[in-house]
Amino acid sequence: MSATSEALALPLPRARRARRANALLTLARRRALLTSRTPRQIAVPLVGPALLALILAPALKKATGGLHSHIDYTSFVGVGAIGLVIPLSCVFAGLSVLVDRHTGAQRELLAAPIPRYYLVLGNMLVALVLAALQAVVVVGLSALRGGAFHITGAGVAWFLAAALLFTVFMYALAETVASRVTKEEDFVGATPVLAILPFFFAGALFPISAMPGVLAAIAKAMPLTHALALLRYGFIDPSGKGLHDIWGMSNVTVEAWLSLAVVALFAAAMTLISVRVFSRSAVSR
Amino acid sequence: MTSIEVRGLRKTYPGGVEAVKGIDFDVEHGEVFGLLGPNGAGKSTTIGMLTTTVAPTGGSARLGGYDVATQPLQARSVSSVVFQESVVDGALSGRENLELHARLWGVESERARRRIEELTQALGVAELIDRKVDSYSGGQRRRLEIARALVSRPQVLFLDEPTVGLDPRIRHELLDVIAELRARDAVTILVTTHYLDEAQRLADRVAIVHHGEFVALDRPQALLAGLGEQILEFRVEGGVEAALQSLRARGLAGDDAFGLGARVTIPLHGRAAAEALRAIEGERLRASELQVRAPTLDDVYIQLTGTCFGEHA
Numbered sequence: 051m052s053a054t055s056e057a058l059a060l061p062l063p064r065a066r067r068a069r070r071a072n073a074l075l076t077l078a079r080r081r082a083l084l085t086s087r088t089p090r091q092i093a094v095p096l097v098g099p100a101l102l103a104l105i106l107a108p109a110l111k112k113a114t115g116g117l118h119s120h121i122d123y124t125s126f127v128g129v130g131a132i133g134l135v136i137p138l139s140c141v142f143a144g145l146s147v148l149v150d151r152h153t154g155a156q157r158e159l160l161a162a163p164i165p166r167y168y169l170v171l172g173n174m175l176v177a178l179v180l181a182a183l184q185a186v187v188v189v190g191l192s193a194l195r196g197g198a199f200h201i202t203g204a205g206v207a208w209f210l211a212a213a214l215l216f217t218v219f220m221y222a223l224a225e226t227v228a229s230r231v232t233k234e235e236d237f238v239g240a241t242p243v244l245a246i247l248p249f250f251f252a253g254a255l256f257p258i259s260a261m262p263g264v265l266a267a268i269a270k271a272m273p274l275t276h277a278l279a280l281l282r283y284g285f286i287d288p289s290g291k292g293l294h295d296i297w298g299m300s301n302v303t304v305e306a307w308l309s310l311a312v313v314a315l316f317a318a319a320m321t322l323i324s325v326r327v328f329s330r331s332a333v334s335r
Numbered sequence: 336m337t338s339i340e341v342r343g344l345r346k347t348y349p350g351g352v353e354a355v356k357g358i359d360f361d362v363e364h365g366e367v368f369g370l371l372g373p374n375g376a377g378k379s380t381t382i383g384m385l386t387t388t389v390a391p392t393g394g395s396a397r398l399g400g401y402d403v404a405t406q407p408l409q410a411r412s413v414s415s416v417v418f419q420e421s422v423v424d425g426a427l428s429g430r431e432n433l434e435l436h437a438r439l440w441g442v443e444s445e446r447a448r449r450r451i452e453e454l455t456q457a458l459g460v461a462e463l464i465d466r467k468v469d470s471y472s473g474g475q476r477r478r479l480e481i482a483r484a485l486v487s488r489p490q491v492l493f494l495d496e497p498t499v500g501l502d503p504r505i506r507h508e509l510l511d512v513i514a515e516l517r518a519r520d521a522v523t524i525l526v527t528t529h530y531l532d533e534a535q536r537l538a539d540r541v542a543i544v545h546h547g548e549f550v551a552l553d554r555p556q557a558l559l560a561g562l563g564e565q566i567l568e569f570r571v572e573g574g575v576e577a578a579l580q581s582l583r584a585r586g587l588a589g590d591d592a593f594g595l596g597a598r599v600t601i602p603l604h605g606r607a608a609a610e611a612l613r614a615i616e617g618e619r620l621r622a623s624e625l626q627v628r629a630p631t632l633d634d635v636y637i638q639l640t641g642t643c644f645g646e647h648a
Contacts, residue, residue, distance in 0.1 A: 073438070073439055079435070079438075083426075084427070087426045154420045154421065154422035155424050157418055158416075158422045158423075158436070158483075159439070160388050161411060161415070163409070163439070165408070334348075334383060334389040334390065335349070335390045
């Protein structure tokens, strides 16, 4: 009896759950191995955000006097830089999917006895870990340059939840674009729109209240704006100034939950879209 | 026991291109079945439908009893594919590639370790298994891919043009390896190829595919037997059809004689070669390059389709 048929002969629900969890971890392991052997995929997305945290934030604080509020500008931009590092990291991860397709490696995975959406989820797991490490590096660099952080248990929870959901959204977006485009050049061409443009609208370097009304309204519709407000609420701004700028309500906890719901909604919708687009692109119809 | 069961399988791509036009065949357990045809004949689309990466537009197919359309996971669990192009992860070692396949196919780790050991020895890649695949030659990669496909002990192994792009020496070595594995593991193999000698050497039965249809399906020997033991082939000036008509009218060629380009082929069916040559020479056909030889599957293909592989490939 073959190993496969033996596995199929085990009590089905338990065996199936175990096999599928194992398959998902195997896909994540493959992506992690490939990523670890391409160090530029880890280092390149970090360069810009690291320079923001190390050089730009302290320099701008010194030149402009900061935000003129209780929030330290170095840490404000340090957290804002996460709004660049996560999208860049996810876009690079999306590029790997395109490479898999062009080198043919994806064909072997599509022939495996696993649901095809696992390929999206396996890659997403690694993108989450990588983005988390990169975010820790950016925050660490900001702290080294004098950024002030007020870290509490609840704050860490808000920070992690926002970072996690925003990474899910960004990776799903990158995966969707990777499934739709045929050439790597087209994907690279989409990078500024996917990863850099939102950074300028979402209040990464300044509060969105500093923008004209129309631009602020656009910013409020973007998941990055909500994610950044939550990240700052978690680590540097317990009063929730960024959340007030979005919602204008009196209860900061309600505002935080609302922003988290917005990011979660974007993450869930984009994940569904990416799974659907990938699954359709995997089968020739 | 039937490992592959295909009924009325059909694929029409958007835009109306009919790649596969309703094919039927069964492959028994342990049999090697060849799909023979030039590029564009529909072989890879057929493999795509059987491996669930191409959605059929009609008909059905079962692998190990599992319907590829309604039970794709089960169908994929009993099969493995060696693709036409190399699809290994070059940045990983050979062992890592094999282990990943084993895990995805649900092979328990100790069993996978033993199987990898056994297969890498059998396929002659044991010494390079811990090297990055990027450093492998084309032939070594192909051997690794065959080892990878067999790690999960599939009931059905698809080999899609397994020797394309390999130099002749490695190609022949690989065919030997496939034949040995087949003898040892009794795995059912569906192999697509446009090399006629490959089909003749490997396959128990061959389906000749032309424009998405089977024009013949039989044992290679049976297909060749239709042309007899010897054929007379020559080049003619002034039109093949006119030459064939003249030869048929004088009883020198039967209905199974055929021509392509400037070349006429006449199955001798036991007739003495010297007698046939004399008759042709007396026909004032301006024939040249006359030769008597044993028929090949190429002749069978030309006779059945009126074209040769080179016209498509």
